[in-house]
Amino acid sequence: MAPKGFAGLYHTRKNAPPCRYTVDASPPASPPPVPVSPPPPPPRQVDPEPEPQPPTSNAHPHPDDPSNNMSDSSPAKKKKKLYAYNSTIIKKYYTLVPGTKQATRIAEGTEFLYQAAQDFPQHLGAFIDYNNVLCEGLARDGTWSTDDPEQQEDPLTWGPYRDAKCGFATLKDLFSGLEDAIPYLRRHLELASQMAKWMKSVTSKARSDDANQLKDHIVEILGLPDEVKDKVQRGFRHHVTGQLLCPPHLLDEFDNDPERFCRSIYNMRRGRPQVGSVDYPIFIYNMDEYIPGKWKPGLLKSELLITCARLIFQGPTAAKNGGTQITTKGRPSVASSINMKELDGFTIVYIATLTRFALNSQHQWYNDDGDFIGTEFYNNLMSIFLQDDDWSEEIQLWYREQLFGQAASTNSARPGPSGHDLLLAEIAAEKAERRQPKLKHWLRPTLLPTRTPSPSETLTCYYASSGTRFPSLYCHLRSHVSYPAFAILLWGPVLPTSACSCTLVMSPAPPLYAFRKSLP
Numbered sequence: 101m102a103p104k105g106f107a108g109l110y111h112t113r114k115n116a117p118p119c120r121y122t123v124d125a126s127p128p129a130s131p132p133p134v135p136v137s138p139p140p141p142p143p144r145q146v147d148p149e150p151e152p153q154p155p156t157s158n159a160h161p162h163p164d165d166p167s168n169n170m171s172d173s174s175p176a177k178k179k180k181k182l183y184a185y186n187s188t189i190i191k192k193y194y195t196l197v198p199g200t201k202q203a204t205r206i207a208e209g210t211e212f213l214y215q216a217a218q219d220f221p222q223h224l225g226a227f228i229d230y231n232n233v234l235c236e237g238l239a240r241d242g243t244w245s246t247d248d249p250e251q252q253e254d255p256l257t258w259g260p261y262r263d264a265k266c267g268f269a270t271l272k273d274l275f276s277g278l279e280d281a282i283p284y285l286r287r288h289l290e291l292a293s294q295m296a297k298w299m300k301s302v303t304s305k306a307r308s309d310d311a312n313q314l315k316d317h318i319v320e321i322l323g324l325p326d327e328v329k330d331k332v333q334r335g336f337r338h339h340v341t342g343q344l345l346c347p348p349h350l351l352d353e354f355d356n357d358p359e360r361f362c363r364s365i366y367n368m369r370r371g372r373p374q375v376g377s378v379d380y381p382i383f384i385y386n387m388d389e390y391i392p393g394k395w396k397p398g399l400l401k402s403e404l405l406i407t408c409a410r411l412i413f414q415g416p417t418a419a420k421n422g423g424t425q426i427t428t429k430g431r432p433s434v435a436s437s438i439n440m441k442e443l444d445g446f447t448i449v450y451i452a453t454l455t456r457f458a459l460n461s462q463h464q465w466y467n468d469d470g471d472f473i474g475t476e477f478y479n480n481l482m483s484i485f486l487q488d489d490d491w492s493e494e495i496q497l498w499y500r501e502q503l504f505g506q507a508a509s510t511n512s513a514r515p516g517p518s519g520h521d522l523l524l525a526e527i528a529a530e531k532a533e534r535r536q537p538k539l540k541h542w543l544r545p546t547l548l549p550t551r552t553p554s555p556s557e558t559l560t561c562y563y564a565s566s567g568t569r570f571p572s573l574y575c576h577l578r579s580h581v582s583y584p585a586f587a588i589l590l591w592g593p594v595l596p597t598s599a600c601s602c603t604l605v606m607s608p609a610p611p612l613y614a615f616r617k618s619l620p
Contacts (some may be wrong), residue, residue, distance in 0.1 A: 237268025335461030
């Protein structure tokens with residue numbers, strides 16, 4: 101029988117004869133180990149800067165946290181970053197959580213990001229989808245092209261494509277560190293999604309603040325009856341606000357029976373007049389310019405929109421006084437704090453959207469109001485700005501003139517140069533005159549006997565240090581010498597130069613010397 105522990109090394113057969121040899125049960129001695137020199141130490145690895153980690157309180161672990169994969173934590177297996185970013189601003193992005201209090205934002209150093217996000221609605225509108233803007237912007241930034249299918253539309257329309265393209269460009273300008281963080285956010289889309297939720301939360305509050313301010317003051321501004329002080333009684337529940345929401349082409353039907361007109365729309369009766377997103381209301385028109393049967397004259401030139409813009413950007417005092425601002429102690433206006441000098445299409449449509457909300461009967465902000473869809477209203481007006489550049493520029497200049505009084509000075513044509521331009525030209529002329537060398541101080545003629553030149557011969561000299569040419573130098577010298585051929589001595593550090601009838605050799609300091617070149 102094989103010894104215990106070695107059964108795999110032996111096999112037995114039936115009736116096998118006894119073995120004449122004894123087998124040592126101890127394991128065979130292993131050969132002595134061959135000495136092996138230790139391998140050389142690996143070269144020292146320089147660890148790259150670690151990517152910023154999210155706060156430990158975050159329920160979702162960071163995808164690049166080394167603790168998630170301990171087997172790959174050796175320095176030799178770390179990959180070198182191929183992009184650069186500001187790790188400080190990335191860490192602040194991870195702390196952007198909806199509902200954070202001001203004290204927490206100040207402690208975390210993110211209050212400046214919060215203040216920047218509050219201005220987004222005024223630059224991007226009230227219906228922007230920040231998740232679409234960030235996701236599409238990160239994916240397509242730098243690759244937008246005029247060959248995109250959306251750019252080939254006829255007519256051009258506003259939609260998610262242009263929301264993402266224009267919105268992402270605006271976010272890069274307004275949101276600190278976003279442009280440099282694009283490579284990092286492309287690899288960490290969960291952070292981009294978190295930022296989109298935070299932006300939506302902050303901008304919703306900013307839009308609500310603007311809407312509530314407009315909602316509370318519009319009754320006093322327009323002189324509306326006391327019945328509509330309660331917002332739920334506005335819209336088509338009251339004929340005064342119903343008339344402002346009525347499209348111009350339905351105004352005759354409204355005037356026939358205002359109560360019946362408003363009641364049929366509010367109760368959503370069958371056969372009611374269609375007042376939807378494509379039917380622009382009266383309050384955005386200047387009815388003095390409106391032409392029946394045409395929709396463009398007077399569009400967005402309403403005095404009500406100007407008053408509402410003053411209320412949002414310049415304060416209630418300016419809105420009530422027709423644009424006259426009274427300096428008082430306290431918080432400055434929005435226009436003063438951001439140095440606003442003009443309104444673009446986004447801001448104008450934003451004001452129109454807020455004004456309609458202030459006139460309707462909704463107690464809270466909703467996208468839908470019966471047949472009216474807010475996003476369609478926004479996209480339709482933005483499409484007009486997109487299709488007609490001349491009209492767009494005209495509207496923006498009109499708002500600039502009404503709000504800031506700058507259009508007249510911008511468009512006025514000056515018949516001639518301004519006083520400032522004439523003063524600059526005068527100064528330049530005096531400088532040139534001071535640089536001009538004076539002949540009587542520089543020229544010292546030396547008489548050398550030679551032949552008399554013919555009347556057709558002339559003398560031209562160049563002053564090498566400034567390049568000033570004296571074609572009449574010969575005439576100047578005739579009054580000092582009795583011989584027409586001469587050599588000239590100049591004082592001062594002048595480089596060697598030549599003339600057609602003599603060669604001048606100069607020296608850095610006087611006295612100088614000259615030699616004559618024979619006339620032909």
